[in-house]
Amino acid sequence: MQRRKIHMLVLASGFLAGGMMFGSSNAEAGATAEMLANTCAGCHGTNGQSGGPAMPTISGMPAEYMNSIMAAFKSGERPSTIMGRIAKGYDAKETALIAKFFAKQAWKSAESAPQSKNRTLINPKLASTGGKLVKKAKCGKCHEDDGMTQDEDTPRMAGQWVDYLLFKMQDLKNEHLAIPQPKKMAKRINKLSAFELEAIAHFYASKK
Ligand code: HEC
Ligand code: HEC
Incomplete structure (x- = not known):
């Protein structure tokens, strides 16, 4: 959906x-x-x-x-x-x-963008769950400072749209799409449930 x-x-x-x-x-x-x-x-x-x-x-x-x-x-x-x-x-x-x-x-950050009727609002409870998941999965090894840092091969995630982040992680997890990504990341993302991906999307979106 x-x-x-x-x-x-x-x-x-x-x-x-x-x-x-x-x-x-x-x-x-x-x-x-x-x-x-x-x-x-x-x-x-x-x-x-x-x-x-x-x-x-x-x-x-x-x-x-x-x-x-x-x-x-x-x-x-x-x-x-x-x-x-x-x-x-x-x-x-x-x-x-x-x-x-x-x-x-x-x-x-998306939060400060002109209001979009279609967007998913950040849910603080989900964001807090997402923060714990990200810590446990050590996503911060590459996505430093809660996704704030970006460099020549890692995009910024802090303050990105909830919807985009979720959509992207669903795609990253979908092996049929075969989106290029570091093996170490694929291994971590593949272990996450649909709910966990959602929580993580809220977490990164909540960071400015
Ligand atoms: C080994 C380093 C590494 C680890 C660990 C890692 N990532 Fe990534 N991540 C990357 C790189 C590099 C990219 C960019 C890939 C590309 O699109 O070329 C990326 C891209 C992403 C994107 C897409 C962002 C966008 O704007 O398109 C998301 C979402 C993401 N990672 C989430 C996660 C999550 C969640 C975890 C932990 C479960 C994680 N990553 C762990 C390196 C890593
Ligand atoms: C018609 C809408 C549209 C236009 C115009 C457009 N984009 Fe995109 N862009 C998208 C969509 C949708 C995505 C997600 C990937 C996809 O499904 O194509 C995307 C993804 C991207 C990404 C990847 C972001 C990430 O973090 O993974 C980059 C970079 C990008 N676009 C750059 C550009 C640039 C530069 C231009 C102008 C030359 C442009 N786009 C014009 C719709 C558009």
Whole structure:
């Protein structure tokens, strides 16, 4: 049910973005980083600060991480509903410009985003359970400072949308999707129940 809801959100925003011609002729000479990055705003929000629960906030994402993710979306190594198609619309030079632009934008936690009717509100009790689970599973070995830290191969999770985090972990656990991820993480995630994933999503979302 959760998935169905999210896919509908994805479709709705795809509809919006269609008007912006992503993946078509953005290769025009002289496009600035800001102009290129504007195409992403329809889904990821202004400057990458997402306003909708199914879309990850990407502001402040380290450029190396975004470059490698975009390349993996493009090649299909990383499964996606829509990003594969979008990534194909940019060459490596344009992607590098876009990545540099987003890396410079400040992170804004989802909580402070304009209200979205569809989002799941953070449940403090679930978040506290999630905190204990994360500690037990030692997710902090890589996701340091309660998911606040991000570097060239680990994304920020603190303050991300509850819905996106849950959706992503369900996908990470789904072996048919085979999303690239560290073996040490897959081992940990695979052991978690649906309820535990939900609690963890609330925990990371509750951190600012
Ligand atoms: C039509 C909506 C849409 C547009 C436009 C869009 N994205 Fe996305 N983006 C998504 C969705 C949905 C996901 C989750 C993966 C998927 O299902 O495709 C995503 C995921 C991502 C991720 C992975 C985040 C993570 O933490 O794993 C990055 C990076 C990203 N997008 C960058 C961009 C950039 C850069 C642009 C503009 C060039 C862009 N996106 C335009 C919808 C969009
Ligand atoms: C060995 C290091 C490591 C451990 C341990 C680890 N992770 Fe990760 N995690 C990563 C890396 C690296 C990525 C980025 C993978 C990619 O998409 O390329 C990631 C990505 C994620 C994402 C996707 C975030 C996004 O914005 O797309 C989630 C959610 C996540 N991890 C949750 C967890 C949880 C929950 C645990 C503990 C049960 C955990 N991780 C343990 C390294 C780790």
